[in-house]
Amino acid sequence: MPELALELSGLRKVFAKVAVDDLDLRVRGGELYALLGPNGAGKTTTLRMVAGLQRPDAGGIRVFGVDALAEPIAAKQITAWLPDEPLLYDKLSPLEYLEFVAGLWNVAPGAGLERAEILLRQLELWDERDARCEGFSRGMKQKVALAGALIHEPRLLILDEPLTGLDAGASRQVKDLLMARVAAGATIILTTHILEVAERLADRIGIIRSGRLVAEGTLAELRAERGATDGAAATLEEMFLALASPG
Numbered sequence: 001m002p003e004l005a006l007e008l009s010g011l012r013k014v015f016a017k018v019a020v021d022d023l024d025l026r027v028r029g030g031e032l033y034a035l036l037g038p039n040g041a042g043k044t045t046t047l048r049m050v051a052g053l054q055r056p057d058a059g060g061i062r063v064f065g066v067d068a069l070a071e072p073i074a075a076k077q078i079t080a081w082l083p084d085e086p087l088l089y090d091k092l093s094p095l096e097y098l099e100f101v102a103g104l105w106n107v108a109p110g111a112g113l114e115r116a117e118i119l120l121r122q123l124e125l126w127d128e129r130d131a132r133c134e135g136f137s138r139g140m141k142q143k144v145a146l147a148g149a150l151i152h153e154p155r156l157l158i159l160d161e162p163l164t165g166l167d168a169g170a171s172r173q174v175k176d177l178l179m180a181r182v183a184a185g186a187t188i189i190l191t192t193h194i195l196e197v198a199e200r201l202a203d204r205i206g207i208i209r210s211g212r213l214v215a216e217g218t219l220a221e222l223r224a225e226r227g228a229t230d231g232a233a234a235t236l237e238e239m240f241l242a243l244a245s246p247g
């Protein structure tokens with residue numbers, strides 16, 4: 001049985017109404033797991049709780065066996081978090097920003113610089129390494145933020161809509177980078193509204209609605225389940241629309 005990268009049990013968060021509703025979710029080590037769901041389904045709230053930015057009202061979170069609620073620092077050491085609207089220190093250049101973030105994680109300066117160069121080259125930002133981020137486009141800033149999230153080489157990458165707003169070229173660079181990380185043994189959980197991303201990249205897909213997991217599996221498994229009831233092989237979009245809408 002593969003090691004579990006993430007285990008959520010009975011996770012619950014209530015704001016004015018229930019956002020995450022006794023959610024159970026397991027992500028295996030080494031897989032790319034796409035979390036899909038309509039607006040307001042509870043995806044970001046779930047991931048923010050895993051990243052330690054929001055305290056659940058109930059339930060448990062384990063990251064590679066570490067109890068993230070009891071040992072948040074240990075859990076954060078092995079986790080990357082990229083929010084959907086990341087903030088950067090605009091006055092810094094990409095290289096300065098990555099050196100700064102590497103320092104926060106106690107990455108040795110030499111190793112930090114080496115990793116920064118690899119990441120900036122992969123994301124085609126090396127030529128802009130010394131320019132201030134304040135002059136960058138939204139997509140360029142998003143790529144710098146992604147590099148910052150990966151600089152401490154976390155085992156678990158949690159990415160909230162990492163491809164939204166990127167042009168085709170940037171999107172390809174980010175996808176290639178993520179696939180390379182998975183090939184090197186990392187685990188990725190991402191949310192996306194771009195169903196083609198889930199279709200092409202994900203080992204498994206989870207569909208969440210009203211804070212609960214309503215379907216989960218490989219694309220083939222989801223299709224087979226749907227096909228069995230509908231008598232036809234459904235597209236991910238058809239399955240998503242059927243599963244994500246109430247009633």
Ligand SMILES: Nc1ncnc2c1ncn2[C@@H]1O[C@H](COP(=O)(O)OP(=O)(O)OP(=O)(O)O)[C@@H](O)[C@H]1O
Pocket residue numbers: 015016018019037038039040041042043044045046
């Ligand atoms: N800080 C907050 N205070 C109050 N309500 C919140 C807060 N954060 C989220 N919510 C509510 O919790 C519910 C789930 O929101 P969440 O952002 O997790 O959904 P989502 O699935 O990520 O949606 P989207 O796809 O639109 O990003 C929504 O009803 C939202 O209004």
